[in-house]
Amino acid sequence: MSEDLLELEAMAGSIIRALTSGERRALLRRMAQRLALSQRQRIAAQRQPDGSAFEARKEKTPPISSRGPACFLYPSSGGARRVIMKGFAWDNERKMTGYDVEAGGIRSFHFDKVVKWLPVPQEYRGGGGSTLRRKGGLRRRAMFRRLSSGRYLRSGVNDRGFWVGFSGKASEIAGIHQHGLRDKPSLRARAIPYPKRELIGATDADREMMINMLCEHLA
Numbered sequence: 001m002s003e004d005l006l007e008l009e010a011m012a013g014s015i016i017r018a019l020t021s022g023e024r025r026a027l028l029r030r031m032a033q034r035l036a037l038s039q040r041q042r043i044a045a046q047r048q049p050d051g052s053a054f055e056a057r058k059e060k061t062p063p064i065s066s067r068g069p070a071c072f073l074y075p076s077s078g079g080a081r082r083v084i085m086k087g088f089a090w091d092n093e094r095k096m097t098g099y100d101v102e103a104g105g106i107r108s109f110h111f112d113k114v115v116k117w118l119p120v121p122q123e124y125r126g127g128g129g130s131t132l133r134r135k136g137g138l139r140r141r142a143m144f145r146r147l148s149s150g151r152y153l154r155s156g157v158n159d160r161g162f163w164v165g166f167s168g169k170a171s172e173i174a175g176i177h178q179h180g181l182r183d184k185p186s187l188r189a190r191a192i193p194y195p196k197r198e199l200i201g202a203t204d205a206d207r208e209m210m211i212n213m214l215c216e217h218l219a
Helices: 003-018 021-044 168-179 204-218
Strands: 070-076 079-090 095-100 105-110 116-118 154-157 162-165
Touching: 003 021, 003 204, 021 154, 021 162, 021 204, 079 105
Parallel strands: none
Antiparallel strands: 070 079, 070 116, 079 095, 095 105, 154 162
């Protein structure tokens, strides 16, 4: 960032402090909303604040398809429910993904959480293992689509300034990626390091946008 922009930022701080409380909060609220939108757009473009690309997610080992249906009891809010799967696939995290008959859609279940294996009902026997096809290709989509939505990436103001960021559980998840920390992808998995992907960070363009908003307000 140029020295001229640093000088303008110092001047902007003095001007904002000179505004009335109501004017200051209204201006800061608009700035916070614009900055939050800019952060969402940058995350959607999969870019760091310096313009470089996010490190791509690692390719998972292709799942192994099953040879037939399965039936088992699995923990649910009501205790345990029966699951009938018409063929499924395993991944390297001991997770089964396939068509859940009673749920009427594709679901995933952790092998280690199965309460009890049951005989497959007669009407679902006899068919070979099905090929799993996922609609939408979730892993091919941009990372952090849900995390960067308005539900989790928020903004706010107070008498001293504004903020843009995450809160609660979303803040913990974002912090792991923001700083490149270690975490467990699932409860029973080993902790692994995640690449540093800065979800929050003002760019030079963001700073210039804030200065321009201040100038427009004064004009």
